[in-house]
Amino acid sequence: MARPKRKRRLFRRRKVCRFCADTSLSIDYKDPRTLRFFTTERGKIIPRRVSGNCAKHQRELTRAIKRARTIALMPYAATLRHY
Amino acid sequence: MRRYETVFILNPELPEDQHKLLFDKLNGLVPEDQGTLVKLDEWGQKRLAYEIKKHTRGYYVLMDFCGDGALVHEIERNLRLDDRVLKYMTVLKDNAVDMEALEAEMEAAKEQTPRPEPVEEASGEGEEKGDSEPTGTGEAPVSEADPSENTPETSNQEEQENGTT
Structure with a gap:
């Protein structure tokens, strides 16, 4: 007998890779404005399970962010705001 | 031949006329190793994400060129020796260039x-x-x-x- 479908407690929106959905978006280390979306305020790279990126694009993104860090376009570690 | 892209950061206090000298020197290196300079793009002054040699701003320059490893080596050596350059990075863009x-x-x-x-x-x-x-x-x-x-x-x-x- 088939078990009745259990109701999920949390309804999660299915995440889609932004770069797959919109091919006009490009990943480039020279463009920190786009890359900033995928880092926390602290400057950490947001994981795939949170951002919903596909493996391929996450890989490219990580590489781009690391390059941008090397050339001081993005921070390795940013300080949090103090109120 | 491969295609490379070098971004380097100049000291922001450097006067404009010194830029030209430095660029001429770098551009001169390219043909010596049978390379081709595609473009030299000045991004201008930007805020650095972190301090480099106590500077919070830097003058960014992008150099796009074709060549081989020897050329990259030579350019990087020159950038390293030059203390007007705060930092540099070379990225491989294309493994084989269609001339x-x-x-x-x-x-x-x-x-x-x-x-x-x-x-x-x-x-x-x-x-x-x-x-x-x-x-x-x-x-x-x-x-x-x-x-x-x-x-x-x-x-x-x-x-x-x-x-x-």
């Missing part, structure tokens, strides 16, 4: 330069950049529009952020 496509691209870039059409160029930017490099034709005007479009806004954003930290 014909490259020439067409450089031609296109030349034609595009005098025409001031920032809006139209910017709209095509997203599609052309990134993976479509080897096609060549579309890439040149695109990357040209890129810094002019990016620089002011990015620095604004960074300045805002700085204000609130």
